[in-house]
Amino acid sequence: MFRKALLALPVALALGATANAQKAPEDVLQGLIDSIDSSYLTQSEMNLMMMPDSPALWLIDDGKDLFHEARGPNNVSLETCDFGKGPGVLEGAFVEFPRFFEDTGRVMDFESRLVHCMKTIQGFTDDDPAIRTKHGNAADITKLQTYVASLSNGHAWNPPMDHPMEQAMRDAGEVIFYRRAGTMDFSCSTCHAATGKRIRASVLPNSNVPEEWTKAVSWPAFRVGHDNVRSAQHRVGECYWQMRHAEPVWGGTGMTAIISYWNDRARGQPAILPDMKR
Amino acid sequence: MFKKTPVAAGLAAFASIIIAGGCAVADAGKTGNVDYTAMTSQELAEYLIFEANGFNVDQEVQEGGTAKQRLVQDEMHKACSVIGGGKPDQATLDAVRTAAAASITYPEGGIQLGDWQKGRELAWSGFGYRIGHNPDDHGNRPVGGNCYNCHQLATDRTGGTVGPSLTGYGKTRGTSEAILKYAYDMIYNPHAYFPCTNMPRFGSSGFLTQDAIADIMAYMFDPESPVNE
Numbered sequence: 001m002f003r004k005a006l007l008a009l010p011v012a013l014a015l016g017a018t019a020n021a022q023k024a025p026e027d028v029l030q031g032l033i034d035s036i037d038s039s040y041l042t043q044s045e046m047n048l049m050m051m052p053d054s055p056a057l058w059l060i061d062d063g064k065d066l067f068h069e070a071r072g073p074n075n076v077s078l079e080t081c082d083f084g085k086g087p088g089v090l091e092g093a094f095v096e097f098p099r100f101f102e103d104t105g106r107v108m109d110f111e112s113r114l115v116h117c118m119k120t121i122q123g124f125t126d127d128d129p130a131i132r133t134k135h136g137n138a139a140d141i142t143k144l145q146t147y148v149a150s151l152s153n154g155h156a157w158n159p160p161m162d163h164p165m166e167q168a169m170r171d172a173g174e175v176i177f178y179r180r181a182g183t184m185d186f187s188c189s190t191c192h193a194a195t196g197k198r199i200r201a202s203v204l205p206n207s208n209v210p211e212e213w214t215k216a217v218s219w220p221a222f223r224v225g226h227d228n229v230r231s232a233q234h235r236v237g238e239c240y241w242q243m244r245h246a247e248p249v250w251g252g253t254g255m256t257a258i259i260s261y262w263n264d265r266a267r268g269q270p271a272i273l274p275d276m277k278r
Numbered sequence: 279m280f281k282k283t284p285v286a287a288g289l290a291a292f293a294s295i296i297i298a299g300g301c302a303v304a305d306a307g308k309t310g311n312v313d314y315t316a317m318t319s320q321e322l323a324e325y326l327i328f329e330a331n332g333f334n335v336d337q338e339v340q341e342g343g344t345a346k347q348r349l350v351q352d353e354m355h356k357a358c359s360v361i362g363g364g365k366p367d368q369a370t371l372d373a374v375r376t377a378a379a380a381s382i383t384y385p386e387g388g389i390q391l392g393d394w395q396k397g398r399e400l401a402w403s404g405f406g407y408r409i410g411h412n413p414d415d416h417g418n419r420p421v422g423g424n425c426y427n428c429h430q431l432a433t434d435r436t437g438g439t440v441g442p443s444l445t446g447y448g449k450t451r452g453t454s455e456a457i458l459k460y461a462y463d464m465i466y467n468p469h470a471y472f473p474c475t476n477m478p479r480f481g482s483s484g485f486l487t488q489d490a491i492a493d494i495m496a497y498m499f500d501p502e503s504p505v506n507e
Binding site: 241 | 314315317319320322323326327330331332333334335337341345346348349350351354355358359360361362363404407408409410411412424426427428436437438439440476478479483485
């Protein structure tokens, strides 16, 4: 697998010294599969085989170029963006989201923080395609997110809970996760609180099993069924659509609360970034 | 236990916080003068859902009105939402069961079996009531029952396992009045038998019409139906 070697190399080089961090995403997943008996983790033999050639891996390089390129009305790169570990520190930053930021006074998920930096540092506005286009492989946001996320591959999820706002958002997310409502009486826990259950052919991840849940929350991921890389916000929106609840606002407080809770449920387990999903 | 912290009281409590703070917050992120950390997690959740632009509550919905009402909890929702999972206490379960049984109404002329072939498609279809960026147009297609999402029925299609297998349902259970009533009740409001079940209330929520229920029941009970092969 020549392509595999080519693609894995930049990832491996860019990553730091932690043992897990030098693995490719499929190796992180394999480690989880070896650690626990899970029909969710093993449900797609095909995806396991395709992961070394995942189209998401190509976005890493695109995203890296975009990140370091001088862009936007202010013609500067994103190198001074603070993702919580200091300006320009990207390694391991992604797994420490959502996080409270003093400069905005709120808890932000990764995507919101990225957009914040593109606006405040580079001068983009909501109307610029760089920010307006949120969906698909071609979107700048998808590429940038995949790049920064890849620098947390194999790192354990560790969303900070030091600030009371972080704890408050996580706890509200927990309430929302278990809160039944809507035409079909669903809450997230209807489908994500048992092991090995299926909706039709899809095996459902159990939020109570961190080794399963880490794969569930590992986004961006190449969605085979969509033929595109998708983010965590896409998945939240998709599950709400199936639930017949109101649609969560992109980058809104509902998304942030849900993602605060779901990353916390994967705490301690290695992230698979970027992942491949059905 | 859950009942002692009614959501309404929580809502009232944080409404007064907002008034005291003297500001209305609409922006997605801005917390303004509202102190999230001064609220209980229940209060904050309600606040994020209804007040802080967390959800697109103004979207029109198929049943009329807006998406906001989809997020307002009824008594069953409140009683059966247990944080961390599990079921509420026995008294609450009994109350849910009683209310569910009282909600069930029967078609004029009694429970009928309809057309199993229509029922086959309805049991498979997940169409209906979905909103967001890709809302279902009920003018185009009938609302489906989603049964296959959670149940295996005839084995020519792959069903889910959130609920028990219903393969061979009519063949193994027969078609006595009692079993037809049970199946009808389960579709109409399953909390009458399984309080706080994960199965939706297809009748009392208005999700499925009487005709659709009759067709789906034919799919479950008709000897010709592939469910009973």
